[in-house]
Amino acid sequence: EDQVTQSPEALRLQEGESSSLNCSYTVSGLRGLFWYRQDPGKGPEFLFTLYSAGEEKEKERLKATLTKKESFLHITAPKPEDSATYLCAVPGGSGGSNYKLTFGKGTLLTVNP
């Protein structure tokens, strides 16, 4: 069974203090890994897809990286508006489809001004 574990559960940073969130996974054949951002009371917003070990994606202050066992979401010089819960997920199911996503429980990031 696919498993996704995110750490830490919660992270509090000062504005400008860079850090990383971790997503470790156990899957039978990785077919990609997705990062999402979720604001309170809203649905998850798609950020990145990573398909293979060594791949990196960047968007503003965020950079996602992938190894064979885990993914990191690096946040450089965060601002208060980066405060949110960050979720990672891996696709599963049969036939090479992505119909089922296994999500981690998320990391709640708070950036203080």
Added chain:
Amino acid sequence: SQTIHQWPATLVQPVGSPLSLECTVEGTSNPNLYWYRQAAGRGLQLLFYSVGIGQISSEVPQNLSASRPQDRQFILSSKKLLLSDSGFYLCAWSVQWGSNQPQHFGDGTRLSIL
């Protein structure tokens, strides 16, 4: 561009009452559609998915059902709500099978059962 709409945003219902939540997608054809429930501390749980009109697969046995009467419309229903049905319900879409594309979520419905 594609957009996904869910309503209502918030719903308070008594135990034993029926439920109907609706989700529509615009700007794409033949999407896969999904219903998730998100409970505090438990992450997102896939409830139903659909690859076409009238085609519904259930992931978790429960008090809920889903229907897809039109290509871009997905409905979550219950005949009699239980207290345990409370939660945050999310609809999502993705492109059809054959590519590992991400799922895109609506803004959810917060359901409270009294």
